[in-house]
Amino acid sequence: MYGEIDLESYTISIIRLNTAFQKLEDNADVLEIRSLFEESYEDLQKLYLDIVDDLNQDEVNLNEYYLFFANGKQAFPQYIDALKSIDNEELESSVNSLLNVFENLNKIAKEFKGIDFNDY
Secondary structure, three states: OOOOOOHHHHHHHHHHHHHHHHHHHOOOOHHHHHHHHHHHHHHHHHHHHHHHHHHOOOOOOHHHHHHHHHHHHHHHHHHHHHHHOOOOHHHHHHHHHHHHHHHHHHHHHHHOOOOOHHHO
């Protein structure tokens, strides 16, 4: 990856996650919801690990990360709150995995300074 966020994978993961939330609200099959949660987790965890690896490189494309984390500062806490509100034992493991990855992404977003575009 090195300096580029896989936005396609991220977008697909978020679509899956939002679909799972809607299915949960509609009282759909828990196995289907769990599958959507797990697929989202796998993609988001890979994205998180790639980001950590990229940010530990000697050269980092801050432009790519600035916009991602600027959006993430708003989106990640909302997903954390939504996941914390799920009270379903059958989904507990999947929800906890997703919570973990969103909390990790949120930590990076909070600390990420990036580029201040006001300097230009």
